[in-house]
Every structure is written in structure tokens, then in C-alpha cells.
Amino acid sequence: xxxxxxxxxxxxxxxxxxxxxxxxxxxxxxxxxxxxxxxxxxxxxxxxxxxxxxxxxxxxxxxxxxxxxxxxxxxxxxxxxxxxxxxxxxxxxxxxxxxxxxxxxxxxx
Amino acid sequence: xxxxxxxxxxxxxxxxxxxxxxxxxxxxxxxxxxxxxxxxxxxxxxxxxxxxxxxxxxxxxxxxxxxxxxxxxxxxxxxxxxxxxxxxxxxxxxxxxxxxxxxxxxxxxxxxxxxx
Numbered sequence: 409x410x411x412x413x414x415x416x417x418x419x420x421x422x423x424x425x426x427x428x429x430x431x432x433x434x435x436x437x438x439x440x441x442x443x444x445x446x447x448x449x450x451x452x453x454x455x456x457x458x459x460x461x462x463x464x465x466x467x468x469x470x471x472x473x474x475x476x477x478x479x480x481x482x483x484x485x486x487x488x489x490x491x492x493x494x495x496x497x498x499x500x501x502x503x504x505x506x507x508x509x510x511x512x513x514x515x516x517x
Numbered sequence: 518x519x520x521x522x523x524x525x526x527x528x529x530x531x532x533x534x535x536x537x538x539x540x541x542x543x544x545x546x547x548x549x550x551x552x553x554x555x556x557x558x559x560x561x562x563x564x565x566x567x568x569x570x571x572x573x574x575x576x577x578x579x580x581x582x583x584x585x586x587x588x589x590x591x592x593x594x595x596x597x598x599x600x601x602x603x604x605x606x607x608x609x610x611x612x613x614x615x616x617x618x619x620x621x622x623x624x625x626x627x628x629x630x631x632x633x
Contacts, residue, residue, distance in 0.1 A: 439620055450610050450624040451561070458620070495560055502566075505551065505612075505622055510560040 410434045412508035414496050419514045420486055428481045428494050428511045436501020442470050442481045443495040445510070451495055454481065483513075491515045519545050521613050523625035531633055535599045538628045540611030546591035547613035551622060552584075555608040567594050591615070601632040 411433040420426040432440070439458040443451035457463055457472035457479060469482040481494055496508040520543040530536045540550055549568050553561040565581075567573040567588035575581045585597040594613075598605055608629055612622040 441621070443624075448608070448627075448629070450627045452624070453621050456620055497561075499620065503549075503614075504563055504566055506563065507553075507561045512558075 410498070410500065410506040412496055412498055412506060414494075414508040414511045416509065417512045417514070419516060420483075422486055422488060422515055422517050424486050425482065425484050426486060426513065428483075428496075428513070430479045430481070430496030430508055432477050432479070432496070432498050432508075434498045434500050434506060437474065438499040438501065438503060440470075440472055440479050441497040441499070441505065442468075442479075443497060445493045445495055447493075454494075486515050488515050488517070519613075519623040521547075521611065521623045521625040523609075523611055523628050525628060526626060527629045527631075529631045529633060530601055532602055533600055535597055536601060536630060537595055537597045538609055538611075538630075540594045540596070540613070540625050542592045542613045542615065542623070545613075545615055547594075547615040548591065549614045550588055550594040551612045551614075552586060552594075552596050553610045553612070555610060555627075561610060564596075598630065601630070603632045606630055606632045 413431045442454040445451040455470035462471045467484045472479045493510040493512050495510045497505045522541045524539045552564045555561050564579045565573045565575045573586035588594040610627040612624045
């Protein structure tokens with residue numbers, strides 16, 4: 409089976425940095441994705457990691473350690489609009505995408 | 518970027534009726550489309566995977582006779598919820614892949630189904 413764990417909720421202050429962790433145990437691994445989802449909307453793509461290491465894209469960075477089954481999403485210079493759910497998703501052996509429960513991030517002034 | 522549309526965005530139907538949701542890839546050919554369901558404050562749950570011209574592969578626990586999926590062309594997949602019940606009320610989201618060398622799935626805007 410697939411098991412993908414994330415914290416349910418996080419709160420951070422505008423302008424700060426926040427790290428959202430994701431651990432996974434899946435049958436097969438073909439990459440890990442992070443998506444952002446605002447309430448009532450479809451997820452939007454943030455990042456993709458398939459090799460170990462850090463991928464940086466503007467204010468967002470994502471890290472992967474395949475040996476540890478671990479990833480994190482790092483958000484810098486937080487803005488109020490970053491309040492959303494952040495979904496960790498693993499592409500399994502059959503190329504299906506399995507999502508974690510999502511982390512609801514609230515950015516406060 | 519690649520665009521995926523869904524229609525309708527919202528639908529209300531009576532218990533016992535069927536409702537069809539369309540998912541279209543607007544500017545690329547989608548070799549594979551996925552259907553997800555999302556209940557309030559929960560993450561996306563994969564329901565089924567469909568490849569153009571072949572039968573859909575359903576995830577464990579998803580009734581294939583209740584959730585009919587058709588992927589008749591490279592740009593269109595449909596999900597029909599048959600004999601809908603209130604517990605089928607949910608947010609249904611499709612995604613598509615197909616761009617060469619691109620790992621990402623492109624998501625549609627979702628369909629909010631309410632069964633009364």
C-alpha cells in the first residue's frame with residue numbers, strides 16, 4: 409500500500425520561512441511532487457523531485473531524500489496569499505500519483 | 518502551459534439519477550487521464566486511471582459499475598456517476614498527462630457534485 413504523511417496544519421508569520429515535511433512509504437517511486445491547493449480549487453504544480461537533493465524555484469524550494477523516504481517544501485518570505493493547503497504526492501511504480509493528506513498552512517500578519 | 522478543463526463546474530442532482538462530468542485537455546493530447554475525489558478538508562483520492570481507447574483501471578474500493586469512465590479520444594474523458602446518492606457528494610477532479618518528457622499531471626478546475 410501507499411503511506412504518505414504530512415502535518416495536518418501549520419501556522420507561520422508573514423515574511424518568515426516555513427518548512428513542510430512529508431514522509432512516504434510506497435510500492436515503487438518515480439518522483440515526488442508538491443502541489444498548492446486553495447479551497448475549492450484544483451491543485452497547482454509547485455515542484456518535482458526525482459533525485460536526491462534540493463530544487464529551488466523562487467521563494468519555494470523542495471528537498472528529497474529517497475533513502476529516508478523524506479521530502480520537505482520550504483517557503484521563504486511568506487505572503488498572506490500563501491495561505492493554502494500543500495499536498496505532497498508520490499508517483500508510484502505504475503505512474504499513478506498518490507497524495508498525502510495535505511498540510512493546511514495559515515499565514516498570519 | 519497545458520490546460521485541462523472540466524464541465525460542469527458545479528452540478529446538483531437528485532438521488533437516484535446519473536450525472537456526467539467531462540474532462541478535456543485543451544492544448545495537448547492526453548494519453549492518460551486520472552480521476553480523483555476529494556471530500557471536505559481531505560486530500561485527493563485517486564479513483565481510476567484511464568488510457569485512451571482502453572478500459573479504466575480502478576483503485577481498490579471504487580465501484581466500476583457506479584463510476585463509469587470513458588476515454589474515447591486523446592482529449593476527452595468522462596466520468597458518469599450512476600444512481601447517485603448523497604454520500605457521492607464530493608469534489609471530483611481530473612488530471613491529464615501526455616506531454617513528452619513532462620512528469621507533471623495537469624489538473625482540471627474540479628466539479629462540485631451535490632446529490633440531494
